[in-house]
Amino acid sequence: MGICSMSSPKVLGDLASHSAVQNSGCAVRASRGGTLGRALVCVVGILGCLGTAGCDGSKPATGAASTKGPPAVTVARPLQQKINEWDDFTGRFVAVETVEVRSRVSGFIDKIHFTDGQLVKEGDVLFTIDPRPYKISVDQAQAELTRAQAKLKLAEDDVTRATPLVRSGTLTGREFDTRQSSQADAAGAVASNEAALAQAQLNLEWTQVRAPIAGRVSDRRVDVGNLITGGTSGTTLLTAIVSLDPIHFVFDASEADFLRYTRLASAGGRASSRDVPNPVKVALSDETDFKHDGRMNFVDNSLNAKTGTIRGRAIFDNKDQVLTPGMFGRLRLFGGSGEALLVPDSAISSDQARKVVFAVSADGTVGAKLVTLGPIIDGLRVIRSGLDPNDRIIINGLQRARPGQNVTPEDGKIEAIAVR
Numbered sequence: 211m212g213i214c215s216m217s218s219p220k221v222l223g224d225l226a227s228h229s230a231v232q233n234s235g236c237a238v239r240a241s242r243g244g245t246l247g248r249a250l251v252c253v254v255g256i257l258g259c260l261g262t263a264g265c266d267g268s269k270p271a272t273g274a275a276s277t278k279g280p281p282a283v284t285v286a287r288p289l290q291q292k293i294n295e296w297d298d299f300t301g302r303f304v305a306v307e308t309v310e311v312r313s314r315v316s317g318f319i320d321k322i323h324f325t326d327g328q329l330v331k332e333g334d335v336l337f338t339i340d341p342r343p344y345k346i347s348v349d350q351a352q353a354e355l356t357r358a359q360a361k362l363k364l365a366e367d368d369v370t371r372a373t374p375l376v377r378s379g380t381l382t383g384r385e386f387d388t389r390q391s392s393q394a395d396a397a398g399a400v401a402s403n404e405a406a407l408a409q410a411q412l413n414l415e416w417t418q419v420r421a422p423i424a425g426r427v428s429d430r431r432v433d434v435g436n437l438i439t440g441g442t443s444g445t446t447l448l449t450a451i452v453s454l455d456p457i458h459f460v461f462d463a464s465e466a467d468f469l470r471y472t473r474l475a476s477a478g479g480r481a482s483s484r485d486v487p488n489p490v491k492v493a494l495s496d497e498t499d500f501k502h503d504g505r506m507n508f509v510d511n512s513l514n515a516k517t518g519t520i521r522g523r524a525i526f527d528n529k530d531q532v533l534t535p536g537m538f539g540r541l542r543l544f545g546g547s548g549e550a551l552l553v554p555d556s557a558i559s560s561d562q563a564r565k566v567v568f569a570v571s572a573d574g575t576v577g578a579k580l581v582t583l584g585p586i587i588d589g590l591r592v593i594r595s596g597l598d599p600n601d602r603i604i605i606n607g608l609q610r611a612r613p614g615q616n617v618t619p620e621d622g623k624i625e626a627i628a629v630r
Contacts, residue, residue, distance in 0.1 A: 280615075284606035284622040285570050288551035290599050291626070293587050295545035296491070299522075301461030305452035305535040306525075307423045312447060313339060313440035314416040319432055326429035330421045330451065337419040337448055339438070344414040351410040355403035362396035369393050416440070425453040426531075452535050455528040459492060459504065461541055462519035471545075480546035483522065484509050490524045491542045500542050502526055502533070545585075551597050552590035553624060557605045558583070567597060568604045568611050570619045576604070578613045589627030 317339040324336050368389045375381035421427070428450040432438060438446035463471075475482040483506035491500035504526035513520045524541065526533060558581070559566045566578045579601065584592030597603070604611050605622050 280618045281610040282618045285602040285619040286622040286624045289624040296542040297545045299461040299541045303537045304458045307453040311449045312445040315440040332424045334421045339417040341417040347410040351407035358399040358403045365393035365396040425451045457528045459524045492539045551593045569601045574616045576611045
């Protein structure tokens with residue numbers, strides 16, 4: 211075999227060009243000497259190597275290449291544990307109170323007493339309308355009242371003096387009735403003028419436009435010197451105020467969620483938010499933690515027929531006034547406690563609109579299970595229906611599995627991840 215390893219293409223070429231090889235190349239002429247003999251020994255060695263296991267001593271292949279076994283996948287049973295379920299919704303913050311500030315009387319804006327966007331208290335003066343015409347109206351009403359009171363006094367004296375005269379027959383009954391009528395008319399005039407005076411005083415008071423609620427005021431919509439229209443129709447908008455503490459959060463829940471909550475309340479698993487202020491949490495758009503705590507305080511009385519949703523509302527304390535009307539947020543509503551099955555989101559596949567989990571049977575066959583998903587808790591997805599606690603689901607190698615295919619299952623474990 212050492213000679214075999216020393217053979218070269220040149221030696222083999224010399225041998226191929228030689229015509230003295232006879233009867234399978236084993237007999238040669240003696241006159242060629244040792245060089246050709248050594249070459250023939252090499253050829254025989256090479257052919258021996260090719261006909262047997264080869265120069266390295268390996269055995270020849272006796273059959274086709276062996277086929278691979280079923281693909282390996284990692285399987286585990288769903289994690290079963292008791293959970294406090296929280297359902298996620300999106301919505302926006304809404305002021306508990308919103309007021310458009312309008313004047314009750316017309317006139318020219320005399321003064322503006324606030325800075326655009328500032329916080330105001332209930333009763334703070336925002337605008338002053340020129341009060342002089344209304345002061346004159348008060349004085350006129352007061353004068354008319356004084357005149358009416360004087361006439362009433364005179365009428366009362368006439369009746370007082372006429373009473374004994376009627377008894378003595380000096381004064382006729384008709385004349386006495388006339389004097390009593392004059393007294394009643396004067397009394398009515400006094401009452402009318404008292405009301406006119408009260409109205410005039412009220413109009414004068416309304417020349418100071420005050421904040422009806424506490425909160426943050428918007429910008430002024432009119433400037434000093436403008437004539438505004440007051441009253442009950444066609445009035446001029448002056449500004450707007452929204453309250454900040456507390457603040458509402460409004461969201462829409464699906465019909466399916468509403469039915470689940472209703473049935474859960476009927477079964478005693480969770481009280482209705484119409485009857486009990488169930489706890490809620492909110493995270494703002496730049497927050498990952500749900501750190502704002504609130505409570506439910508309203509559920510609408512009907513579903514929206516167009517969207518198939520029902521409106522819910524929660525209330526939050528807002529002492530630091532970070533929460534602002536119109537701000538977007540994600541809300542978590544307490545959905546009750548109970549046992550649940552949890553799996554990783556990576557173990558869930560989509561079949562059009564349906565969600566599927568692949569499970570491996572005892573004989574290694576892959577089967578598809580349609581599941582209904584719940585929220586994510588501790589980093590795992592809640593499975594509401596479709597899985598059994600003893601199912602072995604594929605949690606790794608999902609791309610190598612197909613329904614009806616055999617696989618080689620390897621045991622794994624599903625563990626919860628602490629996520630707030």
